[in-house]
Amino acid sequence: MAAEQRMVINGNDFSFTPGETILDVARRRDIDIPTLCHLKDAVPTGACRICVVDVQGARNLLPACVTPAAENMIVLTESPAVVRARRLILQLLLSSGNHNCAVRGSDGQDWTSFQLAVRSDDGSGELCPVWGDCRLQGLAYRYQVTGERFSATETAYPMETVNPFIVRDFSRCIQCGRCVQACNEIQVNNAIHVGYRGAKAKIIAAGDRPLKDSDCVFCGECVQACPVGALVEKDARYKVRPWTAQKVRTTCSYCGVGCQMYLHVQDEKVVKVSGVEDRTPNFGSLCVKGRFGFDFIHAPQRLTVPLIKENGQFREAQWEEALDLVAQRLGSIKQSHxxxxxxxxxxxxxxxxxxxxxxxxxxxxxxxxxxxxxxxx
Amino acid sequence: MTNTIGDIEDADVILVTGSNTTENHPVLSRHIKRAVSFKGAKLILVDPRRIKLARFAHLWLRQNLGTDVVWINGMMRVIISEDLYDQSFVETRTEGFDEMKKMVEKFTPEFVEEITGIPAADLVAAARLYAGAGAASILYCMGITQHSHGTDNVKSLANLAMLCGHMGIPGGGVNPLRGQNNVQGACDMGGLPNVYSGYQAVSDLAIAKKMEEAWGVTDLPTQPGLTVTQMVPKAHEGEFKALYIIGENPLVSDPDLNHAEQSLKHLDFLVVQDIFLTETAELADVVLPAKSFAEKDGTFSNTERRVQRIRKAVDPPGQAKDDWEILCEVATRMGFEMHYEDSEAIFNELARVTPSYAGISYERIEQDGLHWPCPTPGHPGTPILHREQFTRGKGLFHAIDYIPPAEQTDDDYPLYLTTGRVLYHYHTGTMTMKTDGLNERVPECFVEISPKDAALYELENGERVEIASRRGKIQARIQVSDKAVSGTVFIPFHFAGAAANRLTNAQLDPVSKIPEYKVCAVRLSRAA
Incomplete structure (x- = not known):
């Protein structure tokens, strides 16, 4: 194994093992370099470039997720040049679709017309379905980006709502590629890919067919990986806001894998399920049953009172009566047989x-x- | 599992048999697919259907139903005759090699091909691949166990792993994939007729004494009891009077349902404790409403023996109670006081009497679960079993001969039927069928048939057919599929309205008492 080496990030001296990226070293020491496209356990692509950092001696800013740490490297993660670059990237992303999270309207006059346009696309008068739970929005806030530097681009593709589980809203897709990596590198279902290169690029399934007609198995890994509002659980869309739901960690009740999951509870109901990231045995992954098959919990067919059969018919009973009957019958059968x-x-x-x-x-x-x-x- | 789920990605070769992993253990299957796609592992798939994993397999061996002992013995014969086995492992860690070697002698590749249909060259290639790996993992599921000789199948896989020394090492092992969230825990906790929690034998008098002291009772029974597959026939004969069923739906999941239904009707008293009024609950004298997993605290033990927490997220509907609380109430009314503060108090008691759980506490598994055996509070748990030695000391090779499945095809019933699950539903469907989206994906029962057989019987995709066996008949829609191999059809058993288990054979494995769900003979005809 190679010897430990040292580098400097933001003036602090850190050790690293050759092979680690700048992002790896920074994350390990809790230095917050923002990422959008980076997906754990997948090959870093450096596509979004939001993680650029200032490396002394380098001609350009370098993306931290793909740049290997090097001996005596000196890195600044929030230098003025870095912040300028990140703001530009965010401005471009915000102008690329229906990002009506209000930040872009803060300095403009045509917010109303933009919001009306989004509304006609989206079918909802509300702000983006993941408002308050969006990495792009969070970064826009962190870097105080006002989104009107560039004029908004038209959305090329209509929303896909024809499957029962996932709404694909291409107008909010920033083409970071996390969903594609989640599908191909984490779950290895190989159902979605980047199609139509260039300005027309779109995440497609089976030669641009709806998910329901593709190899998609609706595990929802892509939904959990999506950093914005492009992929959202159909049933939770516009119904669950992160600050209204409480997350309770538990273990899935279907197969024997024992996936760790969060039940999102709102108004005393489980309204959404997500995988617990960074924890064994599933590291955030779930399957279609675990992620979407939770309606049984609140199904009207649930048994709510004890039932006793009389003359071939069930009647409702009090617990006391039912328990007494069970104890008495079992006791007498034990006695006699x-x-x-x-x-x-x-x-x-x-x-x-x-x-x-x-x-x-x-x-x-x-x-x-x-x-x-x-x-x- | 002898090894962990994550460990699969450390294997050089993965042998999957009798497991449609991508549909039944989807999240575990990602490790297989990742190992093959990105880490250079080779996948050997032995399965009668062209399941999705076949796309990832370097070798797909298609065996005739119920011939598993034959190909496994065949692989071992190749490995021994080509001197590819792990001699030092065999010498130091095992016994019974010579008898096993003698037994597999007749399983030549040609003989194996004749019985299993697996081409001799493929068998030899698989044997070399498996034996040549640094670490090779075997993953299996009900396709191995649900046979009238399922125990033989499992022992044969253990033989193969020991022969090549793929035991007790990362990326190795013999790994059964458990199909229900807590089937491992139900076994661990004494939900079996012959053992208390931690597999402590009921017939061991020292153990009985220990349990009597722990529970404050006398005269604990020391004769092993009946399995579910024995209780049902005894109920039919009238010897058996009362059954207390918790969270199970045998009237869809049992073999030969027509018979099972008659048997339960013979009971004097049936109690069913469940979250829904299942087909089984409909027959009960008393039905008790229980909480679902989202409404209670406790632990489940997963397929890799990892004990993990579940936590209450919502209140139960109506008056539903914890299953443990209901049982304690009945016990107390029967004169045996049982009271617990909460599930943690029960866990602390079970840890005291269960050596393999003794070191586990809620506090220790707050974040990540622990793998049993975990005998003391400082013990890190045991992700990989059999590292230094086997439970019995030396690993015992079993010399196992081939016994054909209990039922064969004939002119009246010319097709083989095998049963299983699909991705979108779970067991008897009481839970998954409450989600519209899952029903939209797979709305009803179907019979999967190869294009060739469909043509032979002049059946169209989507057409309703009647499927009949010697025990019963059901109707389902034809699904012509490349997954099916000619001569064998597949039906999922989820659907009560067209229950595949009206067809299946209740012939039991003599040791495990598991029914032969995976092989029976049927005929198809156009529905009237």
């Missing part, structure tokens, strides 16, 4: 704690080892 006439099917769906209690219930209370679950099925 012995404990082994009773069995318990515990569940691969409930918790360890509950399975342990079921095991204790069968063995210590019923006094039978007739306990099993559906592992075999």
């Amino acid at each position: 012995g404990p082994d006439a009773i069995g318990v099917l515990t569940s691969a769906r409930i918790t360890n704690e509950e399975n342990y209690i079921a095991n204790k219930f069968a063995r210590a209370v019923l006094k039978t080892n007739n306990i099993d679950h559906c592992a075999r099925l």
Whole structure:
């Protein structure tokens, strides 16, 4: 292994291992270099250039995500030249589509007409669906960019809403390529790509067909990777704002992988699910069931009261009555036919704690080892 | 799994068999696809269907249904005869090699080709690839276990891994992919007829004494109990009187459903505790409403033995309660006082009586889960099993001969049926079918058939057909697909209205008591 080397970032001396990029070293030491296109575990592309830094002796500003750290390198991450470059990049991005997050209207007179134009594209009178949860907006605020330096460009492609899970709003796409990398390099579903190069570039699936007619499996990795409002969960769109929802970390309840996920709760309802990034075993990835299959939680068919069958029909009952009946019937069957006439099917769906209690219930209370679950099925 | 999920990306060769990973364990499958696409790993896929992973495979071996022991023995024969096995591993870490070697002698590539349909050259190539790897991982799922000789299949895979020394190392191992969120935990926690939590045998008197002291009881039963696949027939015979079912829907998931339904109707008393009024709950005398995972605290253990937290996010609907609380209430009414403050109090008790969980606490798994065995509070957990030695000391080779599947095709039932899941639905569908989008993607049952078979039986894509086996019949739509290989059709078992398990064979594996879901004989005809 190569020996440790040293470099200087913003006047502080840091060690690094050859092979690390400037961004790697900075992130490790909590120096905040902004990124848009950079996606963890994918090959850095340097496409957006928002991460440019000032390297002493270099002719130009260099993108931190692809520039290897070098011995005795001296880097400034927020020099006046860096800030100027980032502001320009942000101004260009903000003029590239429907970025109606208000920052661009702060110094202009034609905000109303712009917002009306967005509204006709977007079908909503509200601000962007990810307002307050957008990396571009956050950077525009951080660098105090007013978005009207360049005139806005027309949106070339209409919104795609024909699948049940994901809305693709090309008017808000900044072509950072994170979704393409998420699809091809993280989940390796190889469903979306960059098509129509140049000014006409668009993220396409299956030769520019709707996602539902492509190899897309609706894992939603692209939605989670999208730093702006171009890819949004259909059901959460314009319904969930980040500051109104509380995130609760839990483990997915479908297959045995045990993906770590956040349930986004708003008004006592789970309204959205996202993957927990940077944590094993899934590092932010989910599948279509885990990300979109949560309606069962609040389904009207949920059982809400105990039911007792009488003359072939169920009737609602109080807990006391139902529990008394179960205890009494199990007790009398145990008495007259012995404990082994009773069995318990515990569940691969409930918790360890509950399975342990079921095991204790069968063995210590019923006094039978007739306990099993559906592992075999 | 003997190894971890992330570990798959460290393998040089990955052998996937009986697992449609991209549909059933999608997030785990990304590690396979990443290893193959970006890290130079080679994928050997052995599967009767041309599943999506076949696109990533360097070798796709298509075996006839139920012939797994044959190709595995065949691979081992090649490896032994070409001297490609790990001699020092075999000598120092295993026993029983000579008997196994003698057994596989007859499984020549030509013999294997005749029975499995796998071309001899492909078998030899796969054997060389697997044996030649620095580290090779085996991933398998129900396509291996759900056979009348599934235990033989699993032991054969263990033989293969030991033979090549691909055990106890990063990127290696024999890795069953568990299909339900906490099937690992249900097994770990004593949800089995022969063991308490931590796989402590009920027949071991010292263990029984320990549990009696921990629980404050006497006379714990020491005879192993019945499996689910044994309880159901006994109910039919009338010996078995009452069943308490928690969060399971055997009336869609059991084999030979017509028979299972009759059996449950014979019971004197059936309690079902669930979140929905399932097909099974409809038959119950009492139905008790339980909380869903989003409404409670606790832990699940995933397929890599990692114990992870779940946390309450929302209130339960109506009067639904925690499953543990309901059981404690019933126990208390039956004269055995059971009270716990919360799920953590239960966890602390189970950790005290379960050696493999003894070092785990909610505090330790607040951020990242821990892999059991984790015997003490300072123990880091065990991501990779069998590093120094096997549980029994030396790894035992099993000499295993081939037994054909219980049911064969004939003139009346000329096609093989195999069953499984699809990406967009989960098990009996009680959860996924509440999401419109998932139903839009896969709205109803289908029978997947090869273009050649469709032409042979003059069936059109989308046409309704009747599928009949010796046990029952259902209707479904024809889906002509390149995934299917001629002679075999596939039906997902999710759909209660067209339950594939009305067709399947309840023939059990003699050891694991798992039914043969993956092979039965059927015929197709145009629906009336």
